[in-house]
Amino acid sequence: KAGVTQTPRYLIKTRGQQVTLSCSPISGHRSVSWYQQTPGQGLQFLFEYFSETQRNKGNFPGRFSGRQFSNSRSEMNVSTLELGDSALYLCASSFVGGSTDTQYFGPGTRLTVL
């Protein structure tokens, strides 16, 4: 069974640009969550999508957005990039995103903003 895949794995952008990251969940999983990991911070929850609908959202500015397609693949977009957006972005998939559902993480996308 293929795991969660994320593309691209590495990305370098400049301030003010926008970026789109992609996540393909494990086959059969309908919930996709996104997290940001920065030095000194734990994994910070960005948002969760289930059946093409955003079900939960973390405390991030509106520059961070996402969507989910009918095949459960998800994208997240960051507009007007800031230096502080440099981070590892992880996505995780699970069957339905319930509290006892195990989340399976992808390898992450390392974003560097110059």
Add this chain to the structure above:
Amino acid sequence: ILNVEQSPQSLHVQEGDSTNFTCSFPSSNFYALHWYRWETAKSPEALFVMTLNGDEKKKGRISATLNTKEGYSYLYIKGSQPEDSATYLCAFHNQGGKLIFGQGTELSVKP
């Protein structure tokens, strides 16, 4: 604001030592507590999902306990091996539906 605290932040032990670390979380609106292991250059890997007060889970040399009334969980590793070196994360799942992660405990096991 929900806070999930893990201690210690880092731990250096010798091969064969047994270790334990703590995860503290809000005791209200508890749904589940997750433990993950995150090795360098890999993805976080699920270890346990715990839901009931008094729950104990075991996977090989790793075990975990849960106390939802006082809001803590312990993770134990018996006879640590160098391959156990990783960051161990706990995450609290509350009624709001979000998974709130702690900062992690970084374990280093020297041969």
